[in-house]
Amino acid sequence: MAGFKRGYDGKIAGLYDLDKTLGRGHFAVVKLARHVFTGEKVAVKVIDKTKLDTVATGHLFQEVRCMKLVQHPNIVRLYEVIDTQTKLYLILELGDGGDMFDYIMKHEEGLNEELAKKYFAQIVHAISYCHRLHVVHRDLKPENVVFFEKQGLVKLTDFGFSNKFQPGKKLTTSCGSLAYSAPEILLGDEYDAPAVDIWSLGVILFMLVCGQPPFQEANDSETLTMIMDCKYTVPPHVSAACKDLIDRMLQRDPKRRASLEEIEGHAWLQGVDPSPATKYNTPLVSHKNLSEEEHNSIIQRMVLGDIADREAIVE
Template sequence: MNRPKHQQQYDPKIAGLYDLGDTLGRGHFAVVKLARHVFTGEQVAVKVIDKTKLDDVSRAHLFQEVRCMKLVQHPNVVRLYEVIDTQTKLYLVLEYGDGGDMYDYIMKHDRGVSEQAARKYFRQIVHAIWYCHKLHVVHRDLKPENVVFFEKLEMVKLTDFGFSNKFCPGQKLETSCGSLAYSAPEILLGDSYDAPKVDVWSLGVILYMLVCGHAPFQEANDSETLTMIMDCKYTIPPHVSDDCKRQGLFLYMFTTNMHKCVLHLSHTLETLFTCEIDYQYCTPSCKEVQASHSLAFNFL
């Protein structure tokens, strides 16, 4: 019997090292499979790319994804363990997050998660992006679907660097990429843009969703959503605390002023380690950064 077109036959064992299992997700040229290491029993996520379907642009994105993930070694970034190259397929063996993604987590909370939980998880995402930018890596596809939970570690980690790239400070990028509801205006307009700025805008969308329970710029159709983004029109629900509103966090993150934007990311990071928070949720590297920073900036 012929297999349906959307199904493909994958080698049940990769290089004799990993047994492939259930499908976790699908993309245009790739499928993500749950796998287990033959000798250690460790569960991993394997991104299987069909090289025969890649065009030049897709190959370039794939090269950048591997390059950037190898470069960014951080506790809050999903680790790329190894790359296995065969004649027709490329296998990216990744750290597996067993707790699902942040989008599903948010959708379970109609009025947003508690501000304590939002602070806990957003702090970790900001720290990961700050580290990426320090290495001159821009993600360009930040959204809750690309943040995964590691329940045993009580952590979240950033994943999917498919649109990531290296950038030179002061030089603008031009590639339009990402997802509409999370993208900065300059990307949607097709303008050249400062790399860190577009990530900070997307961080603002993630934070808004955490505390409000829905996206700030989301209408019935793409045209209306685009208009909202261009006009930066959003409202903060009444259930959000006055303390959170007073910080003006969204005002700084949803800005086209690059200087304010980068300053805000730096200040946000610093405040995450100087305000009164529960440090049991900090990763070891977070605590090291906390020890070296003294400038406080209000957060949530």
């Protein structure tokens, strides 16, 4: 992608018109953008390479590697990467409904459980897929779950702390945000990668049904103590089954935490479709339904458009 040149300001490579800023990080801004030819809206993460130290550069390459690897209906797609001398542009799928943190903050007592179940099942589905590919997210929190309202979906984003892991091998990097971090990360121990994501799933489910984080004290040292003691209180309006699932994920000892199979098979999550997205992934027209005439005309256009020769297409 390095062949791209950045044109005048506000356009990347002549392909995307940049619009308003959606968010800011240390080295990056996320902007709304529109594809010049198709008009499709995307999110563009603009990274200033001049501000990156080696650690940040490492995270960035890791993010790009992991996002290229994980292609799932409940994970924000990385469409392309445009690299210029001073900046790196990640062209990402754009959610139309804000993030889950803002959504939770609008529900003081938490969401009703049917709704919480619908969203939580999709997040579990996405993490389960990542772990099968040996990718651990390590920064799971409601801010990194985005709504796609038209599709009726939530999708995971921000793989800046993600990493490849080898089953049985421990990781040592501490990362993520305090209120969502597992005890073993905060201790600076080596840790089992997948179990860290499970802990964060427990925090997310707690927030969905309670409307606030389980460990959020007046200051960081108190929050830290509560996490280390694994002290939290589930309000009485939460059902016993839901409380049981939260308790199985928020276990101080990573070995005692529920596995993803146990979470997916848990009584509370039964009867909910973890993958409503698959409905959108079937092709609209199957070649079996095409008439001979339509079939020939499509091949004709592909040949004329120099996409391939007839033999290759028919094959």
